[in-house]
Amino acid sequence: QLTSDFYKTTCPNLLRIVRGEVQKAIKAETRMAASLLRLHFHDCFVNGCDASILLDGSDGEKFAFPNVNSARGFEVVDQIKSSVESACSGVVSCADILAIAARDSVLLSGGKTWPVVLGRRDGLVSNQTGANSALPGPTETLGNITAKFANVGLNITDVVSLSGGHTIGQARCITFSNRLSPADSTMDASMMSELQTLCNSSSDGNKTAPFDRNSVDAFDNHYFQNLLSAKGLLSSDQILFSSDGATTTTKSLVQSYSNNFDLFMADFANSMIKMGNISPLTGSSGEIRKNCRVVNS
Numbered sequence: 001q002l003t004s005d006f007y008k009t010t011c012p013n014l015l016r017i018v019r020g021e022v023q024k025a026i027k028a029e030t031r032m033a034a035s036l037l038r039l040h041f042h043d044c045f046v047n048g049c050d051a052s053i054l055l056d057g058s059d060g061e062k063f064a065f066p067n068v069n070s071a072r073g074f075e076v077v078d079q080i081k082s083s084v085e086s087a088c089s090g091v092v093s094c095a096d097i098l099a100i101a102a103r104d105s106v107l108l109s110g111g112k113t114w115p116v117v118l119g120r121r122d123g124l125v126s127n128q129t130g131a132n133s134a135l136p137g138p139t140e141t142l143g144n145i146t147a148k149f150a151n152v153g154l155n156i157t158d159v160v161s162l163s164g165g166h167t168i169g170q171a172r173c174i175t176f177s178n179r180l181s182p183a184d185s186t187m188d189a190s191m192m193s194e195l196q197t198l199c200n201s202s203s204d205g206n207k208t209a210p211f212d213r214n215s216v217d218a219f220d221n222h223y224f225q226n227l228l229s230a231k232g233l234l235s236s237d238q239i240l241f242s243s244d245g246a247t248t249t250t251k252s253l254v255q256s257y258s259n260n261f262d263l264f265m266a267d268f269a270n271s272m273i274k275m276g277n278i279s280p281l282t283g284s285s286g287e288i289r290k291n292c293r294v295v296n297s
């Protein structure tokens, strides 16, 4: 059972320290907010929220398909961990640091906040096969994506609200090039031609486009407004609303969020708390890692 006052006596300044470090990191690079939010998601879907994604090693999660050349922010996590260690050595888990950093990233990008619950411990293994199978991919059907969320106890409302995380950050050409040729008819024509130009040659796979063209760095509900006007970036974004995949439920949620920021934020916060509660290690399971990249010796 995770609680919001878990470190009240053992690390009273924890939240202030993390907030300060996240603020510094976003100031140095705005996109870092998106990268930190995504790390918590990719951690929680594989072996639960146990910082398994942070472990180094070519046989670990960092080298799984959804993460390799893609997941970023590991140096920032190291920096946060080292500040936390200076204040309270050996008590705060890397998994909790990811949960707090994700929460702060949303708030500092213009979104709202929620009470973050703590007390997770760090796992002893990084599960590359698990990452390859559990994390949803951008060309998967809505049914498949929904099933992967259901596997970790999340429902269709969670799928739609959490997809709103794509209101910040960027994606590489190779993650949406499936839509460019032949041209996907569920994409706005002018956006299509801009992306075709950006991702013109096969060597352009690592170039990036913003998820939310109206407000790349702001945590708002433009992501959902974009879906209404055929401007979702990934296939997995647009299928929440388009005729070729959406359900009545996903369509009506997209519509509601597109004209009600507060409703989106309330549901997003609720879903983030649920996601942060996926199979945490507690009690004497796992450990408190000294260095987020390696298990303690």
Ligand code: HEM
Binding pocket: 031, 033, 034, 035, 037, 038, 041, 069, 070, 071, 072, 136, 137, 138, 139, 145, 159, 162, 163, 165, 166, 168, 169, 170, 171, 172, 173, 175, 234, 236
């Ligand atoms: C619903 C299924 C999802 C799919 C298929 C998906 C897929 C992707 C893909 C393909 C990228 C781009 C990666 C790259 O180009 O290297 C991405 C980026 C991102 N995703 Fe998702 N994602 C999903 C759900 C989520 C959720 C639940 C969150 C968080 C709540 C999230 C947050 C992000 C963020 C913030 C980025 C940008 C990261 C950055 O700019 O560094 N995504 N996602």
Ligand SMILES: [Ca+2]
Binding pocket: 042, 043, 044, 045, 046, 047, 048, 049, 050, 051, 052, 053
């Ligand atoms: Ca994990």
